[in-house]
Amino acid sequence: MNAVIEERRGSVLILKLNNPPVNGLGAALRTALVGAIKAGQENNEIAAFVISGEGRMYSAGADIREFGTTPPAGTPDLNDAINSLEMSSKPVVSAIHGVAAGGGLELALGTHYRVGAAKTRVGLPEVTLGILPGAGGTQRLPRLIDMTKALELITSGRLISVDEAHKLGIIDEVADGDVLEAAIEAAERLATEGAAPRRSRDQAVGLAAAKDNPALFEDFAKTMAKAARGMNAPYACVRCVEAATTMNFDDGLKYEREEFTKLVTATESAAMRHAFFAEREVAKIPDVPATTSAKDIKSAAIIGCGTMGGGIAMNFANVGIPVTIIETEQAALDRGLERIKGNYANTVSKGRLSQDAMDKRMGLLTGATDMQAIGDADIVIEAVFEEMIVKKEIFSKIDAIAKPGAILATNTSTLDVDEIAAVTKRPEDVVGTHFFSPANVMRLLENVRGAKSSPETIATVMNLGKTINKVAVLVGVCDGFVGNRMLHQYGREANFLIEEGVLPQQVDKVIFDFGFPMGPFTMGDMAGLDIGWAVRKRKAAERPSNQRYSAVADRICEQGRFGQKTGAGWYRYEAGNRTPIPDPEIESLIIQASKNAGIERREISDEEVLKRCLYPLVNEGAKILEEGLAIRASDIDVIWVHGYGFPRYHGGPMFWADTIGLDEVYETMRRYHAEHGELMRPAGLLEKLAKEGKKFSDFKG
Ligand SMILES: NC(=O)c1ccc[n+]([C@@H]2O[C@H](COP(=O)([O-])OP(=O)(O)OC[C@H]3O[C@@H](n4cnc5c(N)ncnc54)[C@H](O)[C@@H]3O)[C@@H](O)[C@H]2O)c1
Incomplete structure (x- = not known):
């Protein structure tokens, strides 16, 4: 199979990217592309090039099958390939249909003129995988379009419509009819006009804005503070775009490469790539093959x-x-x-x-x-x-x-x-x-x-x-199925911690700082404390009498404090405001509850709070896996990322535990078991994997 299909139309050489299913820009494709451009430069019969995608789209970017492999020696990297297009003395036009995303759009930005088909979508979604556009995207885009828009697109990873891209200046022309024909026409026109190719590296559309407003980047970074909390990649994106205004193009490219390398080897991007693949893997059910006929749901x-x-x-x-x-x-x-x-x-x-x-x-x-x-x-x-x-x-x-x-x-x-x-x-x-x-x-x-x-x-x-x-x-x-069964462990330990010495605000801060949208007590106040109270009362008879039970939440409910809806719960609230305010009344209630339970309150570190809340949750995930109630560890991660706000940049609880090392999680659970009793018993699977030096991701049913 040719990774690039060559076709001639008069003096135009058409190069069709051909690496199904999404024209990933793999080694063979890059080599073929660079070779074809080089040969075309030397061929007097060729006046211009058109780059298009065979099949469904132009290109969705890097070939993910290549991640973690070393391409054959001498293979051009994506930057080399894009540079060879950009430096061509003959015009290079992109005919974009379907999608041009990530490296795919970076490739198109290296060409001299871009024609888009109707319904095409383009964007640089790298940041959603914890990385940044590492093949010139952060350097070329702000030279082509408005600076703030470039920042917004690169740091959000949003794909935009061809019309929006046209308005911004990413796409030069939206084809009415066939995009390839329109691109060939444009290539012929540019060749006939004989003007020097319009290289993105030489443009400066967005650069002036930063000169007029030196605080632009700092101000922009502030606007994304909430969405980017806990992550490095969005900030690295901003730094790279800023570099486009302070360095020359080639130094900017080098800087972008350095930042990219740092991100791609960090846990953050490993976690976000894990989440990405986990979301695709989740649809696979071993004994329900994809060929199983599903019923049509029309009503x-x-x-x-x-x-x-x-x-x-x-x-x-x-x-x-x-x-x-x-x-x-x-x-x-x-x-x-x-x-x-x-x-x-x-x-x-x-x-x-x-x-x-x-x-x-x-x-x-x-x-x-x-x-x-x-x-x-x-x-x-x-x-x-x-x-x-x-x-x-x-x-x-x-x-x-x-x-x-x-x-x-x-x-x-x-x-x-x-x-x-x-x-x-x-x-x-x-x-x-x-x-x-x-x-x-x-x-x-x-x-x-x-x-x-x-x-x-x-x-x-x-x-x-x-x-x-x-x-x-x-x-x-x-x-409780998977999610709530694990949540139960976390909620219980958070309550025990309160009895042992911390206050709700400390637990909530630790969990928030870890990356959850909020901690368990703020969450409880938001959801309403009466629901859990009713369940606890109903299930009271089922609870073994020798099992530890924290009554703090019950004491709070007995006062009619059901959370935000009653203006008070674990915290108090001012009218019309949902900001939780620590309440001295609750502090005394908690101290009294510890006394009643015969517990001497102690200093508890943030680190212990985090482990006590999350390790038992992971431990329960291990039990769920060994009981066969989830197909794979990554399915549990998907549940936690999408149902409970577990930070995507930690990948999900099971992936997070893998990154910490299961031996540490197991040893800590063993200690908790000795200190706190049966509820903390380590799962058999956790013990087994830890002793074998394995990870949850190694577990195959
Ligand atoms: N609330 C949550 O957060 C949540 C989350 C996940 C699942 N669930 C589950 O979803 C279910 C519903 O919970 P909810 O929170 O919506 O409860 P709800 O009390 O708000 O709603 C239940 C509704 O069912 C109606 N109903 C009762 N018997 C009926 C009958 N015979 N025919 C028709 N309607 C009848 C009631 O009039 C009521 O409007 C429960 O099984 C609950 O465990 C709830």
Whole structure:
């Protein structure tokens, strides 16, 4: 296979990048490209070049299959290849269709004129992998377009439409018809005009802005502080773009390379690349091959229009799938539909949705109080109260009414999906679809595989995830499934730490500084403390009497402090303000609780707080893996990154533990086990991997 396909059109040499599926800029392609340009320079019959992509797109960038390998000696690197295009004395025109991303766009920026097809998208998404555009992107883009725009594109990694790219000056011409024909025409025109090639390295569009405003880079860095918290890559991007204004082009390229090398070898980018691959791996289910036929979901029914049901319904309406919503009474139904309407109206008022789109979505929702209305739905999702008796009763009804072959799903967060499936005559069609709150916002979907769920049912709900823009992860049946079961460990230890000597604000700060959006106590106040209190009261009888239990949260709830909604919880709040304020009353309550529990309070370091909160969570992940309730460690990472705000730049809890070393995690858990008892027992798998010097990523079911 030729990595570059050469075609002649008169005096124009067309070079088609040919490395399926995305024209990754691998060694063979770079070598062929440089060779063809060189030969073309020496060939008098050739007046100009057009670079285009064979297949679906121009190029999505570096060839990821090449990561971590050493290309054959003498192979030009991407910078060499781009420089050879840019330095060509004959005009080089890009014909861009599909996508030009990362190295793909950097290659195009090295050509002298860029024609884009309609619907093309371009961008430099490297920062989302913890690196930066390392083949001249940070040097050429600010020379071609407005400085602040260049900074924004490079530090966000956002892909933009061809029209936006045209407006900015990244694309010179948007083709009305065939992009290759338009590019050939442009190449012929440029060759005939005989002007010197317009090299990006010689442009200066964005550079002046920095001279006029020396604080530009510092100011820009401040604007991204929230999104870039804890990361190095976005700041390295800013430094490189700034270098374009303080160094000559070649020195700027060198500086960019140095910064790139630092990033690509750091844990941050390893973690973000891990997250990227984990999100793709998650769709693979060993015994449900990709060839398994998934059912078409053209209509849905949701039972229960409370907090979750309403949000779930919105997911379907958002992608044009009609939804029937069932409630017990008209008043509850009206309230539920009103809440959905309010949610949409809020998005409209922020300018993120048009009124027309909102009306269309609302038009796809039909309410009913009679269960018969679910008869035609391809999927029925139950989202009623978390009571087994209620769920069983509803599933018997669903079984009697739903059409044959419909998927019967439950949104339960703790109950046994198999027990629910058992009341139907078609347990093979039953599955859990565990959405996270708010269900219209949170991207995670835990699909819960019942003992009898058929491969077709699983393939359908995994596919559904994609349809409704969720990240779907397949998990097995257990209390809390994967995410909440692990969360439970973390919450419990945070509470024990409070009893032992720290205050909520210290725990929350440690967890926030680690990179979570907030710590467990701020989170509790936001979610409402009454929910957990009710569960604890219900489950009190199941708790072994010799098991340690922290009563601090109960004492707080007894005072009617349920969190933000009551103006006080673990913290106090001022009217109309959600900022948690440490409360001396809570401090005395905690000190008293320690006394009551016979615990002498001690200084606890931030390091211990972090380990005590997160190691037991990882340990539970190990138990989940050995029990076969998650397919692979990276699936657990996907759950934590998308459902719980685990910082992507740490990769997820299991990847994070791998980077620390499982021997350290295991030894610490062993110590905790000795000090704190049974709840801290190290998982067998953790012990095994640690002793073998292995990682969670080595675990293969
Ligand atoms: N709230 C969360 O954060 C969350 C997250 C994940 C999963 N879940 C699970 O989702 C389910 C629903 O939780 P929620 O928070 O939306 O509860 P909710 O109390 O807000 O809503 C439940 C709704 O179901 C309706 N309902 C009850 N019986 C019904 C019946 N027979 N027919 C039709 N409607 C009926 C109720 O009127 C109510 O509106 C539970 O299983 C819960 O465990 C909740």
